[in-house]
Amino acid sequence: MIRKKNILDQNKNNTVEEDHILVKSLEANIEMFKNLFRDDEMLIIRKFQNKYLPTAKCCLIYLAGMVNNDLLNENVIQPILQNNLSEEIQTNHLLEELQYKIIVSNNVEMVNRFDELVATVISGDTILLLEGNDNALMISSKGWPSRSIDEPESAKVVRGPREGFTESIVTNLTLIRRKINTPDLKLKFREIGERTHTKVCICYLEGLALEEILAELEKRLDAIKIDAILDSGYIQELIRDAPFSPYETVGYSERPDVIAGKLLEGRIAVVVDGSPFVLTVPFVLAESFQSDEDYYNNFIFASFNRLLRMVGVFVATGLPAVYLAIVTFHQEMLPTPLLISISSARQGVPFPSAFALFFMLLVFDIIREAATRMPTPIGQAVNIVGTLVLGQAIVEAKIVSAPVIIITAISGIMKLLSPTALGSVIVLRLFFLLLASVLGIYGYIFGMILATLHLMNVRSFGVPFMLGLSSVKNHNGQDIWIRSPWWSMTLRPKIIGARNLVRHSMKKTPGSKPK
Amino acid sequence: MRKEQISDKEAMFVLIIYYIGSSFILGVGGEAKNDAWISVILGVVMAVPVILIYARLLSLFPEKDLFDILDWAFGKWIGKLFALVYIWYSFHLGALVIRNFGEFTNTIAIPETPMIVPMLCIGIICTVAVTSGIEVIGRISAAVLPILIIIVSTVSLMAIPKMYFHFLKPILGNGFLPIIKGGFSVFSFPFAESVLLMGVFSSLKTNKSPYRVYLLGTVIAGLLILMITFRNITVLGSTYSKFYFPAHIAVSMVSLGDFLQRIELAVAVDFVFGVFIKTSICLLVTCKGIAKLLRLNDYRSIVIQVALLMVYFSYTLYDSIMEMAGWAFKVYAYYAFPFQVIFPIILFVTVEIKVRRGKKKLQTGVGTDG
Amino acid sequence: MIVLIIIGYSLLALFELIPFYHQKHWREFWVNAGFGFCSFTIAVLLSFDVNIPSPSEPIKNMVMFVIRKLV
Numbered sequence: 001m002i003r004k005k006n007i008l009d010q011n012k013n014n015t016v017e018e019d020h021i022l023v024k025s026l027e028a029n030i031e032m033f034k035n036l037f038r039d040d041e042m043l044i045i046r047k048f049q050n051k052y053l054p055t056a057k058c059c060l061i062y063l064a065g066m067v068n069n070d071l072l073n074e075n076v077i078q079p080i081l082q083n084n085l086s087e088e089i090q091t092n093h094l095l096e097e098l099q100y101k102i103i104v105s106n107n108v109e110m111v112n113r114f115d116e117l118v119a120t121v122i123s124g125d126t127i128l129l130l131e132g133n134d135n136a137l138m139i140s141s142k143g144w145p146s147r148s149i150d151e152p153e154s155a156k157v158v159r160g161p162r163e164g165f166t167e168s169i170v171t172n173l174t175l176i177r178r179k180i181n182t183p184d185l186k187l188k189f190r191e192i193g194e195r196t197h198t199k200v201c202i203c204y205l206e207g208l209a210l211e212e213i214l215a216e217l218e219k220r221l222d223a224i225k226i227d228a229i230l231d232s233g234y235i236q237e238l239i240r241d242a243p244f245s246p247y248e249t250v251g252y253s254e255r256p257d258v259i260a261g262k263l264l265e266g267r268i269a270v271v272v273d274g275s276p277f278v279l280t281v282p283f284v285l286a287e288s289f290q291s292d293e294d295y296y297n298n299f300i301f302a303s304f305n306r307l308l309r310m311v312g313v314f315v316a317t318g319l320p321a322v323y324l325a326i327v328t329f330h331q332e333m334l335p336t337p338l339l340i341s342i343s344s345a346r347q348g349v350p351f352p353s354a355f356a357l358f359f360m361l362l363v364f365d366i367i368r369e370a371a372t373r374m375p376t377p378i379g380q381a382v383n384i385v386g387t388l389v390l391g392q393a394i395v396e397a398k399i400v401s402a403p404v405i406i407i408t409a410i411s412g413i414m415k416l417l418s419p420t421a422l423g424s425v426i427v428l429r430l431f432f433l434l435l436a437s438v439l440g441i442y443g444y445i446f447g448m449i450l451a452t453l454h455l456m457n458v459r460s461f462g463v464p465f466m467l468g469l470s471s472v473k474n475h476n477g478q479d480i481w482i483r484s485p486w487w488s489m490t491l492r493p494k495i496i497g498a499r500n501l502v503r504h505s506m507k508k509t510p511g512s513k514p515k
Numbered sequence: 516m517r518k519e520q521i522s523d524k525e526a527m528f529v530l531i532i533y534y535i536g537s538s539f540i541l542g543v544g545g546e547a548k549n550d551a552w553i554s555v556i557l558g559v560v561m562a563v564p565v566i567l568i569y570a571r572l573l574s575l576f577p578e579k580d581l582f583d584i585l586d587w588a589f590g591k592w593i594g595k596l597f598a599l600v601y602i603w604y605s606f607h608l609g610a611l612v613i614r615n616f617g618e619f620t621n622t623i624a625i626p627e628t629p630m631i632v633p634m635l636c637i638g639i640i641c642t643v644a645v646t647s648g649i650e651v652i653g654r655i656s657a658a659v660l661p662i663l664i665i666i667v668s669t670v671s672l673m674a675i676p677k678m679y680f681h682f683l684k685p686i687l688g689n690g691f692l693p694i695i696k697g698g699f700s701v702f703s704f705p706f707a708e709s710v711l712l713m714g715v716f717s718s719l720k721t722n723k724s725p726y727r728v729y730l731l732g733t734v735i736a737g738l739l740i741l742m743i744t745f746r747n748i749t750v751l752g753s754t755y756s757k758f759y760f761p762a763h764i765a766v767s768m769v770s771l772g773d774f775l776q777r778i779e780l781a782v783a784v785d786f787v788f789g790v791f792i793k794t795s796i797c798l799l800v801t802c803k804g805i806a807k808l809l810r811l812n813d814y815r816s817i818v819i820q821v822a823l824l825m826v827y828f829s830y831t832l833y834d835s836i837m838e839m840a841g842w843a844f845k846v847y848a849y850y851a852f853p854f855q856v857i858f859p860i861i862l863f864v865t866v867e868i869k870v871r872r873g874k875k876k877l878q879t880g881v882g883t884d885g
Numbered sequence: 886m887i888v889l890i891i892i893g894y895s896l897l898a899l900f901e902l903i904p905f906y907h908q909k910h911w912r913e914f915w916v917n918a919g920f921g922f923c924s925f926t927i928a929v930l931l932s933f934d935v936n937i938p939s940p941s942e943p944i945k946n947m948v949m950f951v952i953r954k955l956v
Contacts, residue, residue, distance in 0.1 A: 820920035
């Protein structure tokens, strides 16, 4: 215990005391900054003075690379250098004069607390110190290189907007704001991470999002005490329900249109600086099967696709287990010709089916993992190894029977139909397979019951995880198994959008009927 | 802690699965041979008055379960004695159901695997379900029952070509006595077993709902069991009662074209799920009873151990499947009669007298605030 | 077999009993320990193929006796 405490004590930051303020001497102030940022050669201290008023010694402090240089040169340094200051003022109001009349910038504030100034410099703004003044000006000058808005790699669509989030929180919020043009869109900022001071923004529509969920989310965000947040994945794991579950209980997306859609259903988004993935809560299981393209395509086609995805998850998790159960325990289930062809394929294969299935599923995942990280040219080599060596040669060498390869391939493709559920599918599949290898088809049924029980227990921010999945009648179920046409979805999903249920008031089917 | 509550629909679905769980596969009313379907109707009719008693008791005491009512009606010591009796009954019934399942897997489904393994698995699943609470059991029943009914109906429809309706004749060929005997056995297994649900239906919403749930549930389950019995008789004839698992045999004769053969597994799905729900209810009632008896804060703290004991107990119950069948069809109906009829009637009479005599005491003592 | 049982029950004790001990829920602790001891004993006996008497026979005899008396 004592040792642990010592370690915790060591983990203190090199912070600035809160009541530390500036002094009148410019040199002393600069010295304080230099001292704090020692060994950091990116800190730029630029001293200059007005040509008409040599006593007006100024100093700009900023971090190289974090600021927009043109903006500083043209709008801060040039005006101060060249304006005729002496005519205008007495020296003791010089700073106000600079703030209100000289500096061309959209956001200039006067501050004297040292810690605030340090935070300003770190976040990419610039501060202006003036000789003989114990105040300083914070000048907004953020500007660093960032990725342009392009189509996200993780969620490509054929039909639908092609923009995706970037790593900049401001850009991301702009993208959301451009979709939802209403003052009801609320954005609450906070900083998380004792060392990284990452900006995190809670984003919701007032009047739609439930207060309880919002309060719960804020409580959980406030409870986070971690040194660094490098991606929204950190937050996702730190605020989620059911921490040991293989299912995700916090949703994420890289696409502004998806996030806007979720906000409009009453969900709350969490935007994290530095991550192109925006989180949404509460998250229910059905969302794993939804794709934004569903809403832009013909609803019949979209419903078909959605059912395919559900079947995909079902088959991907269940098929290996059911196959194993049937060939080892219930051969009588199969029609005779099929049984003969399967058993002839298994002739001469030394390993039991259970082992072969485990092995091949593992191999499939190894290939998948290898191909994801590889650059495309090498990725093709991985594919060739996968198909030729492992697919064909392994069967010809009679190490694994052909049906096992087929089962693995089907299951492997099916699980890719809904990429967000991938992790849970892989875990569940192995679990079911394990049970089926002991108890046959009953093992699979047991596994299904256990999985269902688990799913029914899980709640995401108080909302049942299985919301809507067990009913098709009411408006909760309109967007679950199928995607109902927009003109019929007059109400938002209950519980999540309970505060303002009515989505729109169209009552009729569109188009005119022939008379 | 939040109060657990289930809707009428969920409660009804739990009740239906509870009824049809093991009776689907074991078959009911074997004594009446090819008149078993009449016995089913008779059994439902006989069950209705008893079920009305259960519903009346529950609606008199909203938010109170069987053990609270016993405590209130008989006082501290006799109440505890009765509670002990019901704990034993639910424990024993749960063990019997687990054993049925164990025998089924051991003789028909997966003979290679030792019997204790599937039984332990059922025990584990029930532990998870019971720890999750009655709400989750209700929700999972509501989600699964429609699927079960679809499976059973489809299989029965597919069996139509194999049905021989002359198996039903001669109606009343053996006289009335076997039918009455069969009716009695249908009454005690499964219908009057619903006495145990008094232990969990304290979570119902209104005090009208016990009647609705009990009556509708019994009628629907009765119709389903009638359908299954009818199918079994017409497919198998009067040899129906000779099999340990008639439904399994009947369905194994069904085929659709060349491809869909041997669809017994479809029935097995029903069976597994039914066993799961029924055992969960028994386990839940046992644990609740023990928790009330020993004044524990929460019944969840003993679920695992009670479930393990139940599995071991069921493992030691019989030596063979013959013994099980003999016990289930000959002894069980008489053994269960006191728990299902006599004690509830005593309880009912005591409660009615007490309620008539002093309504005040009911309100202050038990708090009928529902 | 016996090794599996011992491992299983130690895990159970670790995840069930110890929390009660820490939370000072003594009643739960003792009841759980009691039940746990019973089930552990039975499990060990079963693993050694000891024949544990079943209640089915006595119940059967009792029921038959009562019926014979009544009829």
